[in-house]
Amino acid sequence: MSRSVLSTHEGSAFRRSAWGISMQRSTQQHHDTLPLAVPAYLQEALRKGRKAEGWRLKNVADQVPPGHRFLLYFRAFERADGNEWEPLTTSKRDALEDIVKTGKQANAILNALKMRHARLFDETCWKRRVTLAAPLFTGSGNPHPVENGFAFLSPYGVPYLAGSGLKGVFRRAAEELALLCDDTHGWTLPLVWALFGFDANSAYLGAASDSEWVRGYDAFVHEVENSPDRVLEQLMKIWMNPRLQKVLEKEFGPENGPLDQPAFLRALRQYQQIRRAVHFQGLLTFFDAVPHPDCQMAVDITNPHHKSYYQGTGQESPHDAEQPVPIFFLVLPPGTTFDLKALPLAQKDALWPLVKDRWQALLDASLGHIAAWLGLGAKTSVGYGVFTLAQQPAQDKLSGRSEEAPPSQREVLKEVEIQKLEEERRRKQEAEEMEQAQRLAAWNALPEDEKILRPLQEKVEAYVRSSEVLRKNIRPDLNRAMNAALKQASQIKDSNLRQRVAAEMEKMYERVGWADPGEKKEKRQKQEKKRREALEALKK
Template identity: 25%
Template sequence: MNWPLYRLETEPLLATEGNRGLWYNRFFNCYGADWKIPDTGKSQWVSGNAGITGQREILQAQSLRHLALITALGGRGAVFATDWHFASGLGLPHPVENGLAWHHTLGVPYLAGSGVKGLVKAWVEVWDESLNEEEKKRRLMDWFGTTEQAGRFRFFDALPVEPVTLAADVMTPHMDQWYEQGAKIGEPCQEPQRRVPADWHDPVPVPFLVVKNAKLLFGIAPRRPEFAGELSEVFAALKQALDWLGAGAKTAAGYGRMMEHEGATADLREKAEQARAQAAEAKLSPEQRALHVLRSRLEADQKRGVKEAGGELINQTNQLLKDGLNWPVPDREELAKLAEAIFGYVGWGAKKKERKEKIAALRR
């Protein structure tokens, strides 16, 4: 018989490659024998989940796919880094009273695309003092849409590009009874003083989990190609909103402020370009792949100004002139043109006649 986790003699533990979000939300195990949470139970659970979470390889692969999708739609993606703490989804239900928005499959905290859209909209609607009322109304209707028409831009989830660090934090509300029952202050009760916002209330520490030292990929794309003209302005609004307002919860306390990390953005774009090149190369035939390698070597030598008559480039070309006789006709013609370009750059040498005959043989 399989016992439920809370009846096991050994305490369940999260595996190294486990989903931290699923564990944090569904496997809370700090209840007492009476199914009540002891005073230290909440802080124990929060502290136990602090640390680095997320698998680097999976997050990197997801970031590349995410950026590829944004780019394919004609959009723009960039990595933003937190300058302190970041928390999203604190209002979600949880035994410790404060939840956290976890990505279901990646198991790391993230910011939903709807939250990104709401952040940019708030900046345009309330905070951007450079806009007159007419331009503000136009942007709100065009960029974000109405109940009758979708906006011109798509806002994607902001996902971490690498493992994130989680830390335990605490808030200490001093008047919890006032917050909970203040609306009933005029109704009779045994302890009416608890419903009054006064100094005699005791602070109640509430632990919660926050993110720090995170880098997240944000993305915005036009819904149709003709809307791409305003993409730079929408992205500028995102940058200003992240810098001045912050994303997620507790922004009034300084949480959620982010700045674009140009180095991380450039690195991600370079890796995305390499991934695209590798995917394209994988679709090539063996003959086309050999031509691609030879052409790349020629371009590299031209860039460096290298001309080696007996170098690897020439040796590889000579070998392909032999093997290419059995290639399909279109590839043989492409090899002939490439060989002429290579010998024209490096020099035909003493075997000029022999090499021209081999090239002519490819064209028969």
């Protein structure tokens, strides 16, 4: 991105407009020049769209990914009276409607991300496909002029579910299955810690003693008293760093020796210093999930009727005469499809053999719990983020393999090659369109006499370079061009321009001859007289 120095007026317009350029209609010359600080592809898109009506810019959606239109170039201001600008009020929905089309550029990015992920996965990895059955709202807390953000993958500008967020919801589902559900589907608390890492702020470690989380935790401690857990045994060995040993000695004294499993679990619950001394990332990582290409976005609305009451001002009770306050925000609509993917990190020698044969089945159980009770993204308590699972053969579930075999290297390379060819074709087409637009713009900028003389000059040059045999064939076409040029020039109101055209055409006739070669002398004399008279009339 190149630097540029903007004038004071242009700089203020650049700052006021969330699109990053001044979109106001102006007769001033410098407003027709886009600032160099705007990327080249956006300059071209906005230049094409400047002739569009109002704020609806043509081709912008295809050239600029939705995340960039929502964050970098969002239309957050509108024209007020006079020359003032003010934040959007009644037209927030219209501004968001400009975002909902994904466009060609974003689809190309989604395809590239899909292929990149495909090359990283094999049969040892976990992959499941889900399809939204309700709108998905994610990134709601991100700052934005419409007060409701949305999560877009930086720097690509496409919607996504963050891998960290997916890991968090899978962890929550695993914890609920392990501590709160009668049917755990194989989940235990040490398995949660082994696969997702240890979290010192977990609800069952810091909640009140009468919490259902604590009751589930205490029930697990009781189970360990009767039957020690092998996974927890290995975790305690991995966690036992010098800092943790020092904290344990301070709390329990060195003479008591190492704690057994039940005592260690109770210590985790009782002492915050012990929890803070435990550091473990977990064996799994989750990839960011992007929707399948050709997805679209949508604008949703929530319409709170009792704003003052919900905000707790205490000034009045809710009643039917209040004015609702519509709030618009972006969502991914039902039908959008994601591929959720997870794979093991560097494997701990002593721990991985205890989970390697069951971790995929455990993730399947967590995914089923998320689909039934939790959902994805924000506002899940009111029905957002509900999804359905793709059907899988029973043997695939048992083996932990995904419903769809990962592509072979040859298939991936073929797809990459196809994508390269398509990208090359698209770039070539865009370059041709840009070149054609530049030629058209240059042609429209020419004065009237140049528009007449330039194509005529080309025909004269072609005639002069031709052999005598070919000249007979192309002379009629040249005569028609000369006659058309005379007719066009006669309509020019500026006498100086008309005289210039006549003088240039006179030079051209001197080069190609006033009369057609091969004709009889009498006819040649008539042709020359007629053409000279036409040029003389043009000079008046």
